């Protein structure tokens with residue numbers, strides 16, 4: 001018989017290393033160690049021709065060893081499946097063995113009997129050995145193999161006598177020791193996996209909290225930006241009413257264009273419509289409200305409101321697309337706009353909509369330096385600049401949507417641009 005092989009009960013040679021390799025593979029696959037431990041017990045019982053085989057595992061939270069599985073005609077009685085920390089076997093393997101005896105990392109009944117015959121042993125040690133024999137009698141075992149992890153006793157492999165009554169051989173004991181170590185590793189791996197899962201769950205919870213906080217912070221910042229935008233509009237124009245009306249006109253135009261407005265896309269477009277001129281907060285009032293035409297230098301300053309707006313919105317990390325709308329809202333369809341001179345479809349559709357709605361608003365609004373013009377005039381102006389300054393499709397979509405709305409609602413607001421307050425575009429008209 002080779003050192004790594006033995007015969008099973010049917011006389012076939014057991015390839016210990018092969019078995020151990022299979023078990024090692026199972027350890028990697030199995031996340032519930034009980035399944036592996038049961039597999040090992042089943043294997044030992046079937047192949048090794050023992051009266052029984054059992055595995056006990058230490059329960060960290062309850063501080064005792066409990067039964068995982070037991071097979072065989074003389075398996076461990078269920079009422080004995082819990083061994084506390086003071087059980088003779090647990091104490092023997094846990095607290096180190098007597099210095100009077102050679103170091104043994106297993107206990108066999110045959111070995112204990114040999115020690116008992118040694119007249120040089122102390123009485124105290126012999127009492128301890130008698131306690132071990134009594135415990136092994138109760139458990140019906142001939143061999144006890146401990147499983148450790150970092151010197152902590154994690155489990156016990158308890159084996160009954162061989163049916164042919166032959167003593168356990170050294171290779172067999174070595175094989176069982178490796179099995180016991182595998183069981184310990186499986187238990188530890190599963191515990192580690194479980195603790196990782198719990199840690200992941202905890203981290204996910206914290207990430208959600210951080211995300212909530214970040215969202216609240218962003219919402220607060222957005223509200224501040226909205227207030228700033230409102231202030232800019234209040235300084236710049238006063239007959240068109242609330243900026244919410246411009247927002248709704250832009251959304252109506254997008255719908256008329258047949259754009260698919262998901263909740264997110266609608267939110268982006270709304271923010272773009274509201275915030276596109278927020279950078280004007282950084283433009284001096286004497287330029288912003290100058291009654292006469294701006295000179296070259298003043299225009300240069302006025303145009304900086306685009307980049308100022310983009311910078312103001314930078315803390316809103318979720319607003320990348322909104323910043324793009326803001327960045328491009330003075331680009332022109334034919335490429336003659338600023339800051340980059342992009343053209344046509346290169347300009348985000350949100351910016352093309354903002355551009356038309358913003359121009360319409362500028363025409364019909366009364367400002368400190370100019371009276372608002374009728375809606376019909378604004379339509380003419382938009383059409384005159386269609387294809388050069390504005391996207392023709394957006395111009396026509398906005399005119400169609402607003403005309404239909406005004407007919408439906410009998411709304412004369414845009415025909416009376418000097419009216420400070422008037423009926424707004426009904427919210428339900430764009431909420432559908």
Ligand SMILES: [Fe+2]
Pocket residue numbers: 276277305329330
């Ligand atoms: Fe602007």
